[in-house]
Amino acid sequence: MSSSTPPQCLVRGSINIDEFFHLPHIVRPGETISSSKLSRGAGGKGANQANAVARAGGNVVMDGCIGEDGIWVRDGLERAGVDVGRVMVVQEQMTGRAIIQLAEDGENSIVLHKGANYHTPPSDTSPSLSGITHLLLQNEIPLPSTLAYLRAAHSGGVTSIFNPSPMLSGEKLRQFPWACLSWLIVNEGELTDLLKETGLAVPSTTGSAPASAPTTTPEAPIASAARAEMLLFRRSNADLGLICTLGARGILYLPAGSQTVGYLPAATVVNGVVDTTGAGDCFAGYFAAGLMRDEDLETTLRTCLTACAMCVEKAGAMESVPSRAKVEARIA
Ligand code: ADP
Ligand code: NA
DSSP: OOTTSOOOEEEEOOOEEEEEEEESSOOOTTOOOOOSEEEEEEEOHHHHHHHHHHHTTOOEEEEEEEOGGGHHHHHHHHHTTOEEEEEEEOTTOOOEEEEEEEETTSOEEEEEEOGGGGOOOGGGSSOOOTTOOEEEEOSSSOHHHHHHHHHHHHHHTOEEEEOOSSOOOHHHHHTOOGGGOSEEEEEHHHHHHHHHHTTOOOOOSOSOOOTTOOSSOOOOOTTHHHHHHHHHHHHHOTTOEEEEEOGGGOEEEEOTTOOOOEEEOOOOOSSOOOOOTTHHHHHHHHHHHHHHHTOOHHHHHHHHHHHHHHHHTSSSSSTTSOOHHHHHHHHO
16 A cells, blocks of 8 residues: 555445434333333444544545435434445345433343345445545444455455454354454453454453462452453464453554554543443444554544543433534643
């Protein structure tokens, strides 16, 4: 890739319509209840992350499929600064949909319909990444499409970032071409699943204490199990950058080639946590935009953490992602 190529990120992923039904309780089998409020929003991890790249100031192209019912979602992405030239409207398909029941006690329950997200255009067989420097992937579209984009990125020298949510399982995980990937972003649960499924044993930390155990032990490192898992995964994937997000505790990170797991705490949440929906997507989008600026890794990660703290201070998946200017102002 020529160093004069301006950075451009492509997100190949899902686009959804999220419908929130506000209910006294989650509907029971055979029961009919009325919702007190129905609200609608744009969603899907692909669209959320594309929106976050744009908010973070990165040039970003969304590549995904919707039905005619989702044109407003595409238009919203475009207003957010996302290039939607590769969003395909598939006739006679419905846009992916999440039907979310929100109960008064805070419980929720979700029905997901993949819809047009599982349409595979012929171009998915050998995707064009001309002009693209960074590729951002999730796991809400057919895996063969994700893999075709990843392989194209690898052979074209494009930096790739994969946030496999929901986590792959079984054979799909064991056969995943990790060597094609630049960065993997997972949370703790996903990391544990990854290690289990790939057959890498995690040393048990729950043994009896050694006889010489001091009476005052130094403070245990944060997320020690996740650290051990990252180092184990490192053994078979030397050139893969790893990030594990830890919710309110922040992140662990292990750059390609390194044997030292770094930790950064979450940034301070100013007015209390309102809604953590979309925090992971905010992180992934800001991370891609940081890589595109080719700045020091820790600077990028700190920017991501501040963006995420601001994201959880507000409701919603897309609207709550702060602009880079606001993040910079908070850091300053
Ligand atoms: P995911 O939703 O993908 O599991 P996380 O919950 O780990 O992702 O959140 C991603 C990032 O968002 C975290 O690394 C952290 O920086 C921030 N974050 C999430 N929840 C909180 C919280 N309750 N307080 C502060 N920061 C948070
Ligand atoms: Na939010």
